[in-house]
Amino acid sequence: MNWELLGQLLVNGVIVGTLYGVVAMCFVLIYKSTQVVNFAQGEFLLIGAWVCWALLVKFGLPFWLGFLVTLAFMFAFGVLLQVVVLRPMIGEPIISVIMLTIGLSIFFQALLSWIFGEFVKPFPEVFSVDSVTILGLNVQPAYIMSLVISLAIMVGFFWFFKYSRMGLAMRATAFDQQVAQSLGISVKHVFALSWAISAMVSSLAGVVIGMVNGVSSALSFYGIKVFPAAIVGGLDSIVGGIAGGLIIGILENVAQFVDSQWLEWGNLYEIVPFYVLVAILMIKPYGLFGTRDIERV
């Protein structure tokens, strides 16, 4: 047993897991309030990361400004996407909506590869130190930032849905659209806003991952990793999204550890989440925190 490696991987697991959790939370947000399964969630990360990269590298903006502009851009992008593409699909069967988001994801992925190329582009240096040592483990500062930002987002979400007027309106809409409408909530605004928030927060995760690994189309794979996370946690639970993300993140790294120590199969960690996903769907399809009203057939 290599304890040091295990410790390092567990820390990685928690950090990557919180990022999965944030993305899963955004995914759940869209699903909960608009009943749309967003297969293009990964592309939100990708778009955010590329836009931020372009602002920093091509236009030479300072990091904080570029970051804020990216967030504003993604907010507008989310609203636009919902209004132009997804609003006509309200009331269509679920397969059409799924296919629509899949079509969007192919479109944006190809578009971004066309504009920015296939190769990994590194982010400019934001932090002056390479890595920080905490309790004898090496951690990159961007990861610490990501952990802090993720936790901040989670607290922000908690406050937003618990106390703010719009957050309450969104919860009411998620609970029952017709009742919410009859109480004077603009369901249109809620739908647009949930896509906007989701796009914005996902892009944040995209920028953080881009800072560590560089930006490339591989980022959009996070959008697929979201499914195991969201299913484990329960599709309609925001807390579940976070928990599921953490579980999948840690699981991946433990699988990598097992793989490197004993099995040596190569890419076990990439495929393990999907086996877990199938197992969860067979045993407990509503996940850990989801509502139990799934129609059993």
Next chain:
Amino acid sequence: MALSADSMRCGEFRTSYRADTTIFPTPMSRNFAIAGVLVLVLAPLFLNAYYLNLLIQIGYYGIAALGLNILVGFSGQISLGHAAFFGFGAFASAWLNNTTGLPVILCIPLAGVMTTAVGMIVGVPAARIKGLYLAIATLAAQFILEDFFNRAAWFTGGSSGALADPMSLFGYTFSTDQSYFYLVLAFVVVMYLLGANLLRSRDGRAFVAVRDHYLSAEIMGINLTKYRILAFGVSSFYAGIGGALFAHYLGFVSAEGFTILLSIQFLGMIIIGGLGSVMGTLMGTAFMVLLPEVMDGTAGVVSQFFPGFSQGLAYLKEMAVGLAIVLFLIFEPDGLAHRWKLIKAYWKLYPFSY
């Protein structure tokens, strides 16, 4: 509603259920279908290898897409893992032929049967979940099978891929595009007739009942679990046959081709063609196969106006696939089959289209 697609032709009436469920609603449509097949039989005499290659592609993708349409359009489930089944059929046929030495003509249906078995295993969770959960479960199946292709070197040849011998029958080898075209055409005709017939049968009606309202279907005595798994089985059988034809056409199978992108293209084919339409499936497949080729063909002209068109062509093709799916879903959700019906209805009543 002058242009209702379902408006009947003058003097056309049916007096029995048997007449109402024939494959071809009118003698005219039957004759057109036969004429279409005859034209295709003569096609190799006039077309060069490039066009034959496209027709063969439409053939094997069309068979697999029909399987997906039976699953999605008729039984109301969803699969994001169709490319993995297609790939499994390709590997299974090559593997059977290489290890047991069975003739290819037997390997192709056997590969279909093996893929059916795999599809039914994947279909077991499908018996319990639906809609979105099913989409995610089949997505997982896609990744798990892809991983299996890369790992199981005994079956797929691992990263180096597997060789698939060309098919031969009575000492004649189907190695040229011309001869293989006839083979694929024969398979397409048989599989499409089987598909159309399946949907007229008791089982086919059960699929549609499950799709339309599963609770009512269950109350009417339809075994939901059985039909959901059966739909997966039938759909993977078609995918397996299509994949096997693909393998023996190319002569070489490697795991890289059967990614999630191909699965999405299959779904695109049936959405563009029309969910729940047998002939629409073929139209959608043709659209999906020809779209990149047309873009290739026009690249020279377009790049005079938009410099950079040729350089980005590979990306533009992918974007076009995504865009076609999105636009069809928003503007023509019933697909090309519906458009075709409207055109026919227009000419039926021409020139008195009111």
